[in-house]
Amino acid sequence: xxxxxxxxxxxxxxxxxxxxxxxxxxxxxxxxxxxxxxxxxxxxxxxxxxxxxxxxxxxxxxxxxxxxxxxxxxxxxxxxxxxxxxxxxxxxxxxxxxxxxxxxxxxxxxxxxxxxxxxxxxxxxxxxxxxxxxxxxxxxxxxxxxxxxxxxxxxxxxxxxxxxxxxxxxxxxxxxxxxxxxxxxxxxxxxxxxxxxxxxxxxxxxxxxxxxxxxxxxxxxxxxxxxxxxxxxxxxxxxxxxxxxxxxxxxxxxxxxxxxxxxxxxxxxxxxxxxxxxxxxxxxxxxxxxxxxxxxxxxxxxxxxxxxxxxxxxxxxxxxxxxxxxxxxxxxxxxxxxxxxxxxxxxxxxxxxxxxxxxxxxxxxxxxxxxxxxxxxxxxxxxxxxxxxxxxxxxxxxxxxxxxxxxxx
Amino acid sequence: xxxxxxxxxxxxxxxxxxxxxxxxxxxxxxxxxxxxxxxxxxxxxxxxxxxxxxxxxxxxxxxxxxxxxxxxxxxxxxxxxxxxxxxxxxxxxxxxxxxxxxxxxxxxxxxxxxxxxxxxxxxxxxxxxxxxxxxxxxxxxxxxxxxxxxxxxxxxxxxxxxxxxxxxxxxxxxxxxxxxxxxxxxxxxxxxxxxxxxxxxxxxxxxxxxxxxxxxxxxxxxxxxxxxxxx
Numbered sequence: 001x002x003x004x005x006x007x008x009x010x011x012x013x014x015x016x017x018x019x020x021x022x023x024x025x026x027x028x029x030x031x032x033x034x035x036x037x038x039x040x041x042x043x044x045x046x047x048x049x050x051x052x053x054x055x056x057x058x059x060x061x062x063x064x065x066x067x068x069x070x071x072x073x074x075x076x077x078x079x080x081x082x083x084x085x086x087x088x089x090x091x092x093x094x095x096x097x098x099x100x101x102x103x104x105x106x107x108x109x110x111x112x113x114x115x116x117x118x119x120x121x122x123x124x125x126x127x128x129x130x131x132x133x134x135x136x137x138x139x140x141x142x143x144x145x146x147x148x149x150x151x152x153x154x155x156x157x158x159x160x161x162x163x164x165x166x167x168x169x170x171x172x173x174x175x176x177x178x179x180x181x182x183x184x185x186x187x188x189x190x191x192x193x194x195x196x197x198x199x200x201x202x203x204x205x206x207x208x209x210x211x212x213x214x215x216x217x218x219x220x221x222x223x224x225x226x227x228x229x230x231x232x233x234x235x236x237x238x239x240x241x242x243x244x245x246x247x248x249x250x251x252x253x254x255x256x257x258x259x260x261x262x263x264x265x266x267x268x269x270x271x272x273x274x275x276x277x278x279x280x281x282x283x284x285x286x287x288x289x290x291x292x293x294x295x296x297x298x299x300x301x302x303x304x305x306x307x308x309x310x311x312x313x314x315x316x317x318x319x320x321x322x323x324x325x326x327x328x329x330x331x332x333x334x335x336x337x338x339x340x341x342x343x344x345x346x347x348x349x350x351x352x353x354x355x356x357x358x359x360x361x362x363x364x365x366x367x368x369x370x371x372x373x374x375x376x377x378x379x380x381x382x383x384x385x386x387x388x389x390x391x392x393x394x395x396x397x398x399x400x401x402x403x404x405x406x407x408x409x
Numbered sequence: 410x411x412x413x414x415x416x417x418x419x420x421x422x423x424x425x426x427x428x429x430x431x432x433x434x435x436x437x438x439x440x441x442x443x444x445x446x447x448x449x450x451x452x453x454x455x456x457x458x459x460x461x462x463x464x465x466x467x468x469x470x471x472x473x474x475x476x477x478x479x480x481x482x483x484x485x486x487x488x489x490x491x492x493x494x495x496x497x498x499x500x501x502x503x504x505x506x507x508x509x510x511x512x513x514x515x516x517x518x519x520x521x522x523x524x525x526x527x528x529x530x531x532x533x534x535x536x537x538x539x540x541x542x543x544x545x546x547x548x549x550x551x552x553x554x555x556x557x558x559x560x561x562x563x564x565x566x567x568x569x570x571x572x573x574x575x576x577x578x579x580x581x582x583x584x585x586x587x588x589x590x591x592x593x594x595x596x597x598x599x600x601x602x603x604x605x606x607x608x609x610x611x612x613x614x615x616x617x618x619x620x621x622x623x624x625x626x627x628x629x630x631x632x633x634x635x636x637x638x639x640x
Contacts, residue, residue: 005521016509313505316466317566318494318522320487405467408501 001323010330017303024299025339027292028387032340032380034285036347036372037354039379042278044355044370046271053263061095061227062235066243068222070256077220078252084224086249087242093229094242099221104209105198110175112153112205113161121175122200123209131201134158134165136184139208146210151180154188157204173205180207190367236264289383293336293391300332300395311399312407325400332392333385340384347380348372412478413573413605414440414463419472421458421628432458433628436472440574440607445600447616448609450625456609457578459625463607464497464576465489477573494522498567502579504559506551512538512562513547519570537569538562541595557588564595574605581615593618 001009014021068078079099087097104123112119127138134155143150151173158168165185172179186201193199200206228238239260246258304311311324351370359368421433432455440446440463450456461467462474465481468489474481476492484492498519499505506515516537520530538544541561551559560580567575577596581589593615600606600620608619616622624632 001522002524002526005527008527009521012510012514309505310507313507314518314522315490316464316493316499316505317519318490319518320490320522322487323490323522405461408461408466408505 001319006323006326006330007334010327010334013307013327014331014334020299020303021335024296025335025342027295028289028336028339028384029343029346031285031289031292032343032384033347033350034288034343035282035383036344036376036380037350038278038282038285039376040348040351040370040372041355041358041368042274043373043376044351044368046274047371048368049270050267053267061229062232064226064228064235064239064242064260065100066224066226066239066246066258066260068224068250068252068256068258078222078250078256078258079224080220080251083246083251087224087226087246090245091226091228091238091242093234093238094226095229096227098225099219100223100225105200105203108176110173110205112157112173113171115161119157119175119205120203121205121207122198122203123207123212124200125209128201130189132187134185134187136169136182138184144208144210146208146214149178149180149211150183150208151175152184152186152206153182154201154204155185156188158182158185175205175207176212180211236262286383289387292339293387296332296336296388297391297395299335300328300392301398303331304328304395304399307399308402308407311402312404315402315404316408321400324402325396328396328399329389329392332396333388336384336388336392337381340380340387343384344377344380347376411441412439413442413476414438415473415475415478416463417473417475419462419470419474421455421462421467421470431628433462433470436628436630438623438630440605442573442605443600443603444621445597445606445619446608446621446623447619448607448623448625449611449613449616451611454625455628456625458628460576460578460607460609464499465492490522494519495570496573498570498572498575500560500563500567500575500577500580502582504551504556504563504583506559506562506566508552509550511547512543512549512551512554512565515551515562516566516569518566523570533569534565537565540568540599541565555588556584557591560584560588560592561595564592564599568599568604574607575599577606577608579609579611581610581612589615 070078081099084097084099088094106121106123107118108121109116109118110121111117124139125144127144131138136152138152139150140147142148153168153173155165158165162168162171168182168185171182173182174180186206188204189199189201191199191202193202226239226242228235230238240262243258243260247253250258314324314327315321348370351372355368355370416436416438419433419436419438420431423430423432436459448456448459458467462470465476468482468484470482476496481489481492507518513534516534517527517530520533521527535544535547538546541564543558543561543565546554546558546562551562554562560583564575564580567577575596580596581592584592589612596606596608597618606619608615610616622632622634623630
């Protein structure tokens with residue numbers, strides 16, 4: 001019999017007993033759905049973290065931050081303008097190096113309303129079109145250049161302290177021992193934006209950078225930003241080279257060390273950890289597949305037993321033992337592959353439903369999206385076909401070995 | 410070719426040693442092309458065992474079986490399956506159609522196992538159904554048909570690949586008298602067109618309708634209307 005006819009014959013036989021076929025594939029569908037859900041969440045976490053924190057290969061220039069640390073209280077800054085010039089000279093791929101405030105996103109103590117506490121504060125040097133104001137106004141140009149002490153606060157903070165956004169307008173907040181007047185209330189964003197950077201409008205309070213730092217240009221500091229004309233893959237390597245160079249030739253090499261957080265390396269390790277976790281959990285979920293496979297084998301044995309007459313008829317009209325064996329084996333594999341594909345679809349849907357809940361529960365400010373990869377599909381297809389093959393072969397061989405004369409008595 | 414089927418000193422036993430049960434004793438038989446032969450005998454006489462051997466269903470025997478002057482004893486299972494597919498058509502007492510498959514699908518089986526494609530076999534199937542008087546019944550399910558109709562489907566399946574001979578094992582055993590007559594008329598018509606038919610029956614009226622009658626008793630041929638009697 002031709003291969004395509006064998007496939008059609010197997011399919012027609014399964015159609016005859018639809019209820020039993022459906023019940024058989026439920027176990028496989030559940031097993032595969034569990035595995036795909038876990039893989040989808042694991043791959044989603046990895047992809048989300050990578051997309052957010054790895055170097056962006058679409059950017060023309062890559063940016064890295066090298067910082068100086070002493071491990072003890074020291075009045076000496078790690079970088080001077082001389083270090084900046086050295087880096088720009090020694091590394092031609094560095095388009096620009098500049099001293100940066102260690103961060104524009106701070107946790108500062110202060111008082112808002114009557115509540116004293118620590119508040120997330122972001123410093124901006126320009127307004128963002130994406131920021132949505134609930135009431136009031138944004139900073140005007142004079143404030144951004146270092147004018148009046150004004151502040152924007154988040155709607156959530158305004159409601160907490162003043163019971164409404166409008167009541168917060170005009171009040172004074174004290175941040176890091178300085179008073180600022182609230183001129184606007186904005187809708188708060190997530191902590192991190194789509195590109196993985198800290199979203200300024202994810203903080204509780206916004207201040208003008210020039211106002212907070214007093215508008216002085218930095219001549220020294222503990223943070224150096226470098227803009228590199230290299231690919232995303234090369235960026236970490238080059239930044240590491242710069243770090244090593246500074247540890248040998250930096251102005252403060254003897255009092256501390258220059259460090260660079262290699263996100264690529266961290267992400268690799270993070271991914272490896274996630275892989276271990278998802279692998280273990282998927283393995284446990286895979287045990288259900290083994291049990292489902294036993295169910296398939298059991299069902300096939302029953303099917304062979306019930307269809308003894310049919311086997312005899314087929315042998316009598318010219319089927320070979322191989323034809324019979326292949327028919328039953330293909331039936332088993334069709335059931336498991338079909339169940340696997342149903343499980344794959346459900347697993348994909350389930351992982352997309354679960355990951356937003358996971359994001360909320362983790363409270364990292366990152367929205368994790370499930371990611372169903374080609375690898376997950378290949379695993380689903382391969383495992384379900386494998387289950388059909390392994391658990392279908394014995395019943396299929398039994399069918400082929402039936403004694404024709406005994407059957408047709 | 411003289412004989413289509415030739416059996417020489419054919420013996421068949423079940424079991425071994427002291428518990429061996431000897432079913433067929435020194436059977437000598439020749440069947441020529443175009444014969445319509447009835448094999449009659451009481452229950453347990455060995456007639457079904459004989460036609461199982463003739464129809465390549467059972468190869469566990471001693472003696473010689475020449476089909477188209479070629480010995481078949483040493484053929485492999487695959488080769489015997491090929492012979493069953495190409496050279497013999499079976500018609501059983503209780504029809505032996507596959508439940509759940511349509512009339513068309515049942516009749517198609519020998520052609521599909523012969524390696525033909527689905528789109529090549531339609532005309533052969535329709536022709537076979539027309540011959541047995543079931544044109545238009547392609548989509549029907551056998552379990553919804555009468556006994557006589559089901560037996561016609563079984564005959565259509567048996568003749569669709571134009572085999573060398575048909576074996577019918579009590580083909581009218583499950584039918585009423587009218588249907589039995591109709592089926593016998595069909596067999597006679599097929600034989601008139603050149604089909605060799607071997608028919609097992611315990612019904613003397615069926616035997617009378619055949620050109621040749623072979624009588625079996627206790628595993629031996631005791632009478633053959635062609636004139637040869639077993640010793």
